[in-house]
Every structure is written in structure tokens, then in C-alpha cells.
Amino acid sequence: MRPDGRAGFAGPPRPVGELQVLTDVTWHDATGRRHAEQAIFDAQLAMIRAARRLIVADLFLFNPWRGAATGVFQARCQALTEALVAQRRRHPELRVVLITDPINTAYGAEWPDHFRQLQAAGVTLVITPLKYLADSNPAWSGLWRGALRHFGLDGRGRLPHPFGEGEVGFGTYFRLLHFKANHRKTLISDEGDRWLGLISSANPHDASCWHHNLALRFDGPAVADLMATENQVLALAGEAPIDVPALPAEPVSIGILAPALQVAVLTEAGIRDRVLAELQKLRSGDRVMLAMFYLAHRPIVRALIAAHRRGAEVRILLDANHDAFGHRKDGLPNRQVAWELDRAGIAVRWFKTQGEQAHGKWLLIRRADGGGCLVSGSANFTRRNLDGFNLETDLVVTGPAAHSVFQSVGTLFERQWRNEDGIEFSLAYGVFAERRLLKYLRYRFMEFSGWSTF
Template identity: 35%
Template structure:
């Protein structure tokens, strides 16, 4: 071969190698930076512990007397209270909800939560034009920029401030994909005429390819909270019609914690281009009160949770009611609590249904197997009998001698929720173990665990029997590569 040709090929290979190495270095740099970059100011909020005499537990439960839809019963409290809070508000309403739309494909008559919430907020603004009414939500509700939802349009037409959360400034929880997205796709934007089917529902507005590329980053403002001058409600449920029959839990309280919530929500609005300042409630910061209440978001949820579970030992109790359980730190803490002699009982969603679509049981099925094995059967697990919807609760309850510690709200026990990726919000509560609130939690968990008046939960073995071991391999790969939706 001609020496000149050989030299040219050698030069081209060197250039290609240099370009490839530069791309890899840039890619790795982008991945590392956006995985660990500084969070926007005010995110990962670790609120002050305040005292109050007023903490109320609210629950939504859908259950069956057997295993069929024919005997379904719906006990729904949470959004009735949300609507009442809006009606009673006299100074301001600030809400932050993840899923807020009416899109679904299932053949069921779900509660019209999105329309009712919109009606109540619009009516409040109409009756009190000067009152601040602010809604923060996630871009999933506008198809990541592909369209404007009817709910958002109605709120904005009524003069309500709607803040669609900016997700790009948050850390990347799927770094392998997000690195490629940030190099190649983020510059294209999302606007345009949609032509791809909407994953929310067949009749939902079409989405652009660019919006789909953004969706694949799997980032979210996953919070569910509403505050007025009279109180605050921190919730696991969404004002999304097809979520109306999910099992959920909320806690409502009052006092100075209201302003902690407003401060944390103000931070999301500020970095997302919304109002710079939110109103504040005039409350007495009294040290008195039966209960301690604390508003925590993102990583501080995990920090307090590990500390509280770490207190449980011989004779103590740890209860979990959880939609997703996969965070390794939490799993280790539960096993260690069981080894110290605490009774650890967990109710999990089977992760088999998502708005009419069949799911594979990940992550809860393999996690349940692991916990039972690692604890040498000390940890007891039951799966919720989710005939319709999901057991969407995110509730941890620790009884340590004379004290009880509760954490509940938006956060699943997953890496995406607890490692400063998603925006999450929980209310942490300290209560005497003999308090009315602790008694209510005891009654709630015992009702479900013992199937006191319906078939709420099933033995873990029944669900795990025949569970494909290959799914444990898939689960392991998902954890390793951080390619999950949970």
C-alpha cells in the first residue's frame, strides 16, 4: 500500500481517537457535574421542629371484601379536606401538586379531582381578587412543554399564579441518559406541534419528540402539599382523576410550620421563574404542644428517617406503608432494627398496576424477598390487595418506648426521592406513644395488617410465589445503571 495512503489513514485514526476521547471526557464531566452539582437555593430543606396540639391524620382507602371489583369500597377523606382548606382560606392559598390532570384510559368513573380543585381555586380567586393564590406543579401536566393543560389555562385565566417547575437545574438521576441528553438534545427545546401519543392517556394531547426526550430524564417535582394561613396539609395523593382511588395518607397541622412550608415552596418558585416572595402566616411561635412537627424535603427526609429507625430496639415497633421501597440505606436500617429485636412490619404495593397498565412488580417484589432473607424472617411483609389503583401511601411509623416518630408525605423510599434528585416533601412528627395520634396510627396499621373488616392485605408468600428470579437480575441492573422510573 502507498505510504502516503497509510499515513493519511493513520492521521485520520489519530484525529478520530482524539475526538472520541474528547467526547468521552466531556460526557463524563457533564455526567459527574450534573449528578453532584449544587442544588438551587432553598432546596433540600431541613425545617425547624415546632410544637403544636393539632395534628390530624387523613386517609384514603380503596378495598375489597374479596379479590374482585364487585365489592369495592372507597373511603376518601384527603381531598375533601383540601377543598375545605381552600374554602376556609382568608389570606392566601399556596399549593404544590405533582400530577394534576384528568387524563386516563381506564374504564372507571374516577372522582373528578382535577376539575374540582380547579373549580375551587378559581372560585376562591373570583371571590377574593386580591388574595394570593399560587399553584406549583410539574411539567408532566403540560406534556413537558408540548401543550397547555385545560386546568393550567383556567387557573391562569382567573389570575392565579401558576408555576411550572424547572427541572433542568435539579440533579440528574439517570446520568447515563441525561449526559447524552444535555450534550445533544437539550438545545432543541420542547415546543412544536405534537405528533406522538401521550403516555398519560390515548385521548390526551399529542407530544413532541423533543418533549419525550426530556421526559426520559425521569425528573420531577413530586411534592404534594397545600398551605393557607390556617394550616398545612402534607399528602401522598395527587389531584389526578385516575389517582382518586389510590390508598393515600395525609397529615394536617398548624402553627409556625406553615411558614416553613411557604419558605420551601418559595424557593421552588424563585428558581423556576415564579413569584420571588410568598405570603407568610401570622402565627405564635409557642414552645408548648403535645406534638412536634417538622417540614422536611429531599435528603433531610432520609437523614431523619434513618435516625428515627435507628432508635428502635427490643420491644419497639417499626411500621411501613409504602408504594416504592428500594433505598439501600433504609433497607439496611430496617434489617438492623429487626436484629436489635424491634418488630418490623411492612405493607407494600405489589407494583403490578399503573393506571391500567401491567407492571412487573419492581422494585417491591425483589426487595421483599431480600428483606425476608436478610433479616432471617424477622421482618414481616404483606402486600396490599390492590384490585383497583395502587397502595400509594408513603408512611413510616416508629414506636420507641414512650415516643413515636412519623414521617409521611410525597417521598417513596427510593434513591430518586431521597438523594436530592426529585423534589419531595414530608411532614415529620414526634408524638407521645400514648397520644391520640399514635392510637390512630396503631388502629390504621392493625386494620390493614389483620384484615379486620375486609381483605386489605395478602401474605407475602402468596405474591412472591412464582415471582421470576430473572426480575431480581433486572432489578440489580436497574440499580447499578440508575435506569429506573422509581
């Protein structure tokens, strides 16, 4: 944590023995029937069931709330709760620590049943104290600290619950308007003689179960770096740090071998700096594939345009920002950024979603010299996510572009970009194009000021 309250960590490149790409993909056929290919949640459950010594999870949305969304959802919150409880009962010596965001308590208005179940099973539950993070929305946070927090606004009230059922007080809404969060989605566990880490864009949240997402599971010394970043959050909460026992000098090679690859753990501003550095190196013959839920960060938008002008091939798949748990959204910020990118000549397409969200956040670069780079994790490319206001975690992977890890992510992008297999994964830019100056200026104000949810 930096002295100004803004977070950021850039771990060194580490060798990795196994690196697995996990994806969740959803589409609808011509009859409207939903189809899904999902691997992330099953991998998380497998890690939990294999653990004997330690599980540390840092999860942003971990609740059964569905908002205004309708339809069939998977009960992921309860399934993960039951897996953790069962593993603790099978192995009483297993230490389990769950770090999460206060959004799951409606910012102090309730203590949910699944939290009680976890605590009764001996799980250490840590609610991230967001007051120590820098102010994403300084105008509101200043008013809160100067006046509103003194009015005793905690507890239940008669306002509608912003995320689920029931009622909450003014305090829930007032705290929500700080627009800051522990947005991480990480998991650390042991498996036999090795440690595993998982960094994801997916939440174990019922109404998020059909979202598009990507996760990376890895072993080796980078797991200790991941634990170091979680110890920073534990320190904010006044909890003792957790030691990951010494790992072998070289990672254990099991499953998909990755001897030519290196990985590094990044958080917050460390993600921003690495992404900008990679984009600034791009030249003619290099290729960029970007799939993003929110794209708004001004230096990154400029860097993408500059890379395109230097001759790099840049293609971007974006969520159209029109659905959020049953509520209709107005397209901010992606449609406004896409207008800017399209005017610059960059190819943009939209994920075709029907209620679910294209929630992945990854960047793949294939260089003409044969090098490859993948950055993926929890961080949207926005000021709030990358400039140290939220807590975020990504993994950067480097190595030969021909490696199967880069090939698999590239194949996923091409499948969705080109609508392969007769499936309409994506739509042309014109379908959701918006070319309104006032709305573009609104996006720029929201991104600059922090008065936004992105």
C-alpha cells in the first residue's frame, strides 16, 4: 500500500510448472435456449476439496442476491459455502480464511446466513475496511467524513435493498456512493506438496453464474507473491499475516507443463503500469486482442490508439453495458469509448449477451518477434480499477506466442470475434454504436470525477 493510500504491487517474473486457462462462455441458439461451457467454479471447488493445510479466498461478490434478474440461476454462493464448511469438518486442522467486500453485508445493514455458517465451522471471515483505500469519489467521501457519518445512519431502515430483498437504511446507500471496493477474486490452497493460486474475473455470486469470465490457475513461487498481496489486506483489517510454507526452488510440473512461461502477480496500479508498458512497445506486425467488461481508462485508450497508428493490429471485444442483474443500463462507458476507437480506425465488436454480462477482463498480445503476453484478472480498464482506488489482482503471463496458453486464449477470441461454429457470440460495432457528444462528455466527466459505478 502506497503512502497516499493507493494500492499497487508488481511481483517479479516467476517460473511456473502448471498454468491452466479456465473459461466460462455463454451463448443462446436461434430458439433462445441458453448454452454454457463453464470451468472456473468447478476448478475452485476442486482446489477447496484438495486442500489440507490452508485455504485463503478473496472474493468480491459472494452472496445469493439476484437483484431484479429473473430466470434460472446456479446457487453458487451456497455451494461454495458448503464446500468450505465440509472441508473444514473433514480436516479440522485446515485453516480457512475468507476475505470479502462489505457489499455482501449491504454495507453493514445485515450479516448474511452463509457468513454465520462459515463462522460456525471455524472459518476466519475478514470484511475489508474500505476506509483505508483512497477516495474514488472524493466529492462524496469528503462530505461523508465532514458531516454525514456523524448522524448514526447504520442499521436497517425502510429503503429498498439495492441488491436483494428486504429493506435497508440510509447508511447502505451513503456508503455505496463512495464507489470503492475490494474487487479481487483470488484463491490460494495447497494440493499435495505444492501450492496453487487462482486469479479470476468470476464472482461466486448466484446472479453472475452465466457471465463470460476467464481465470488462470498456477503453481510455483508466484503463489507466495499472491499471498503477500492478500497479507496487505489482512493488515488493513488488523489481522496477522499468513505465511505460505517454503516452496521448492522449481515449481512442480503436473498437468499442463509451462516450462517456457513466466508469470507475475500484479495489483491495482501495477496492472496499469504493466499494461501501458506492453502497449507502448507495440509496432507493425504485432497483434492485440482485448476482451473487456469496462474500458474507460484514458491513458490506456490513448495507448491503444497510438499502437494502432504505429501499425499494430488492434481488435477489441466489449460488453455493450446494457444489462446488469435485470436492470437496463445506458451503455456507459463502453459505447462512448468504442466511438472514439472506431473513429481512430480500430476494429470493435460487441459481445452478444442476453441478461448475462461479458465479464472477462483480459489482454492478449502476440508480437511479430514471437513473444506473447497475457494479462487477466479482476481489473476492468478504468480509473477506479487501475489507479489504486479499488483492490484488484491480475496475473501477467509471458513466453513464446506459440505456447498453448496463448494459443488457447487466442482461439477463444477468434471463436467469439468470427462467430465460429455457427454461434452468434458477437455483433458488429454498428449494432450498439452511439455517436452523441453530450453522452461522450458525460463519460469523460464520470471517469475523471469518480461519480460513476465503473
